[in-house]
Amino acid sequence: KAGVTQTPRYLIKTRGQQVTLSCSPISGHRSVSWYQQTPGQGLQFLFEYFSETQRNKGNFPGRFSGRQFSNSRSEMNVSTLELGDSALYLCASSPNYNEQFFGPGTRLTVL
């Protein structure tokens, strides 16, 4: 089975721009979660989607949004980028309530 894929792998943007990241979960997995990983804060939960519905949301501003499509693929969008948004953005898919499988991440740099 193919693993979780994320595109693009690297992005460089400037402050004020917006960005869209994409995630394709493992086939058959209906739950997709997004995380932000920074050296200081570790892995922080952004949101989780299940069957196209946002089921859980972390403590991030409204500039961070996401969606899930009928084929379980998911996108997250960050508008009005700030320097502090520079991070590794990880997507994880889950077949059940027990385990999450992570993709390689998208490394976003905001200049």
Place this chain on the structure above:
Amino acid sequence: QKEVEQDPGPLSVPEGAIVSLNCTYSNSAFQYFMWYRQYSRKGPELLMYTYSSGNKEDGRFTAQVDKSSKYISLFIRDSQPSDSATYLCAMSASGNQFYFGTGTSLTVIP
């Protein structure tokens, strides 16, 4: 107080040593416990999953959960240089939302 606390290290051990990694947590509702390994510039890789209390062994890895103390551990026996990575603990109450430790950086010296 953070939901999950994990000593960031760094931890440096000689090859062949037994490594002990630990996390504490505050939410007594957590019942799903996981350990992930993350190599530099890669996504986390699931190593061990445990439900509720008890021990689980998989090869050189043993995961322990003590819910009464709100404490989980990962032991690595006969550590290898390839075990050098950051180890993240994670836990969940409902299975919908997972809480991660900040990770412990481990280096195994040949």
